[in-house]
Amino acid sequence: MARILAVHAHPDDIEWLAAGTLALLSRSGHQVAIVTATAGEGGSAAFGPEETGRIRQAEAKDAAALIGADYRCLGFPDLGVFNDDASRRRVTELLRELSPDVVITAAPVDYHPDHEAISLLVRDACFAAPVANYRTGSAAPLGAIPHLYFCDAAAGRDREGRPHGRDFAVDVGDTFALRREMLDRHVSQADWVRKHHAVDDHLAAMEAWARRVGRDFGVTYAEGFRQYRHDPYPRTPHLQALLGDRVLSPPAA
Numbered sequence: 264m265a266r267i268l269a270v271h272a273h274p275d276d277i278e279w280l281a282a283g284t285l286a287l288l289s290r291s292g293h294q295v296a297i298v299t300a301t302a303g304e305g306g307s308a309a310f311g312p313e314e315t316g317r318i319r320q321a322e323a324k325d326a327a328a329l330i331g332a333d334y335r336c337l338g339f340p341d342l343g344v345f346n347d348d349a350s351r352r353r354v355t356e357l358l359r360e361l362s363p364d365v366v367i368t369a370a371p372v373d374y375h376p377d378h379e380a381i382s383l384l385v386r387d388a389c390f391a392a393p394v395a396n397y398r399t400g401s402a403a404p405l406g407a408i409p410h411l412y413f414c415d416a417a418a419g420r421d422r423e424g425r426p427h428g429r430d431f432a433v434d435v436g437d438t439f440a441l442r443r444e445m446l447d448r449h450v451s452q453a454d455w456v457r458k459h460h461a462v463d464d465h466l467a468a469m470e471a472w473a474r475r476v477g478r479d480f481g482v483t484y485a486e487g488f489r490q491y492r493h494d495p496y497p498r499t500p501h502l503q504a505l506l507g508d509r510v511l512s513p514p515a516a
């Protein structure tokens with residue numbers, strides 16, 4: 264059994280980008296945890312930040328429970344995630360507590376500043392987690408840097424609209440219905456994305472995105488990933504091995 268940790272910025276980001284893969288892993292007996300940097304307390308025009316944060320954490324917990332995953336929030340402010348010393352120590356302590364074999368996080372380029380910041384924080388916390396003299400809290404340093412993966416950015420593009428690359432995708436046809444149900448637990452976001460993102464139906468928009476990735480790889484629904492392989496991060500295809508024949512190679516250029 265492997266320990267899988269998915270860290271993104273806001274409640275519902277993982278449901279948009281990687282929850283079908285997490286559902287496959289959970290179904291195979293692996294232990295899955297979903298963590299968000301923030302409670303997403305900016306994401307409501309109907310409630311104030313405290314109430315919104317409470318609502319959204321409860322929604323995220325319900326969604327994670329559908330695949331038997333634990334959920335927790337790191338408590339950074341919405342639109343206030345920065346790659347600084349205190350934040351890196353907080354994320355490193357999380358990694359030391361959960362001791363994941365595989366970490367999945369946001370793409371380093373994305374439309375939202377919190378997405379880009381949590382991606383950098385997680386990347387650097389993976390490096391820091393085994394460094395014994397880097398002090399964070401009570402959890403013991405990791406034995407090694409975990410395998411690190413980035414999921415797609417929203418719409419697969421950076422802030423200038425340029426598409427980013429992918430190493431592989433995962434065929435999530437078998438778990439897509441579950442992923443959709445997970446997103447549907449984020450009830451508060453149906454109104455919010457209509458108002459703020461001009462997305463009329465967030466379930467339909469998410470489905471269109473999963474179909475779009477699937478089309479690139481010749482299946483109905485897929486989720487895209489990139490493995491971070493720079494020295495001294497592990498280069499072995501650990502997540503790919505756990506997913507077996509669900510892994511799809513990119514089409515030949």
Ligand SMILES: [Zn+2]
Pocket residue numbers: 272273276375378
């Ligand atoms: Zn987000």
